[in-house]
Amino acid sequence: MKSKEHYSSFSHIYVEEKIRENPRVKRILEHFPNSNRIYINHYKDVFNRSKQSVVAQHNSQALIIAEKTGAKIYEGAPVCQSFGNEHFYYTSCMMNCIFDCEYCYLKGMYPSGNMVIFVNLEEYFAELEGLLKKHPVYLCVSYDADLVACDSLTDYIREWIEFTRKHHNLTIEIRTKSGRCDLWENNDSCDKVIAAFTISPDVVSSRYEHFAATTAERIKAAKCAMDNGFPVRLCFDPMIYCRDWKHAYEKLCNDVFEKIDGAKLWDVSVGSFRISQDYLKKMRREEPDSAIVNFPYDNVGGYYQYPKGLQEDMEGFMVEKVAQYISPDKIFRWETQSK
Numbered sequence: 640m641k642s643k644e645h646y647s648s649f650s651h652i653y654v655e656e657k658i659r660e661n662p663r664v665k666r667i668l669e670h671f672p673n674s675n676r677i678y679i680n681h682y683k684d685v686f687n688r689s690k691q692s693v694v695a696q697h698n699s700q701a702l703i704i705a706e707k708t709g710a711k712i713y714e715g716a717p718v719c720q721s722f723g724n725e726h727f728y729y730t731s732c733m734m735n736c737i738f739d740c741e742y743c744y745l746k747g748m749y750p751s752g753n754m755v756i757f758v759n760l761e762e763y764f765a766e767l768e769g770l771l772k773k774h775p776v777y778l779c780v781s782y783d784a785d786l787v788a789c790d791s792l793t794d795y796i797r798e799w800i801e802f803t804r805k806h807h808n809l810t811i812e813i814r815t816k817s818g819r820c821d822l823w824e825n826n827d828s829c830d831k832v833i834a835a836f837t838i839s840p841d842v843v844s845s846r847y848e849h850f851a852a853t854t855a856e857r858i859k860a861a862k863c864a865m866d867n868g869f870p871v872r873l874c875f876d877p878m879i880y881c882r883d884w885k886h887a888y889e890k891l892c893n894d895v896f897e898k899i900d901g902a903k904l905w906d907v908s909v910g911s912f913r914i915s916q917d918y919l920k921k922m923r924r925e926e927p928d929s930a931i932v933n934f935p936y937d938n939v940g941g942y943y944q945y946p947k948g949l950q951e952d953m954e955g956f957m958v959e960k961v962a963q964y965i966s967p968d969k970i971f972r973w974e975t976q977s978k
């Protein structure tokens with residue numbers, strides 16, 4: 640059974656042979672002295688195997704430690720909010736997540752549910768420095784994974800904060816569903832490191848966001864980051880339709896702003912669930928009993944989303960509620976962003 644905190648007990652650990660002496664690899668392996676270790680040629684030999692069941696693998700996840708080759712920094716995808724940033728990029732120094740949200744697009748995107756950690760972080764930094772010579776960069780670093788949740792293994796949060804502090808034209812976003820406070824307390828704050836917390840109502844987090852922190856824990860962690868000087872973003876995104884969603888999201892709003900001073904927030908994002916048609920097709924095969932995955936979404940330009948009226952209702956409702964606590968110009972709604 641996976642631990643809810645920080646990292647799971649991996650069933651197997653695969654390590655690329657060429658990096659077995661890498662100090663970062665050794666540090667990660669120290670966490671698993673009794674692990675079932677297998678040395679491999681290339682992570683894709685395991686990760687890209689055909690006929691894997693992503694859902695089943697999440698119940699007994701393996702860890703793959705590898706070196707990332709090729710491009711490491713990517714331009715932002717159309718389903719993602721750019722928050723008004725012109726040069727919007729994302730990067731993934733891990734693939735997959737120890738949390739297991741039922742609706743997670745990674746289940747549709749990757750051929751495997753196993754987790755990969757790339758250890759050549761310096762090469763990510765080098766590529767980014769090349770971009771920073773051309774223009775400012777806004778970079779989401781906790782993408783296709785939850786970097787905070789696995790930081791006990793990688794120490795990447797500290798490394799990203801330190802790198803960002805040294806580069807005046809770089810702003811990063813670290814998005815998480817973890818309730819860890821220690822990282823925000825123990826790292827010196829930086830006003831260009833946005834601590835972003837995806838916040839869902841109790842009914843959604845407890846039913847669908849398996850192993851992630853509870854709603855209350857995430858709110859506490861967000862307050863912790865704010866109290867320690869980090870700009871904090873709250874993401875009511877993805878909003879998930881459920882019976883009595885209005886009541887659930889209204890309560891969430893009350894719970895959040897009872898603890899967090901809206902005037903001190905960096906910004907807020909609001910968006911309802913949407914996903915690429917290809918990913919959803921695969922997820923429907925893997926999760927035939929999931930109410931979220933099998934909802935009758937509308938296909939708009941290759942992306943599934945809630946029917947227009949429902950989407951408007953949900954996002955409009957949340958924007959109105961949030962606007963009671965935070966200035967409207969700090970509320971980013973996905974729909975308006977994409978126009």
Ligand code: SF4
Nearest residue numbers: 736738739740743784
């Ligand atoms: S926390 Fe994010 S990346 Fe992790 S399983 Fe949930 S949706 Fe996916």
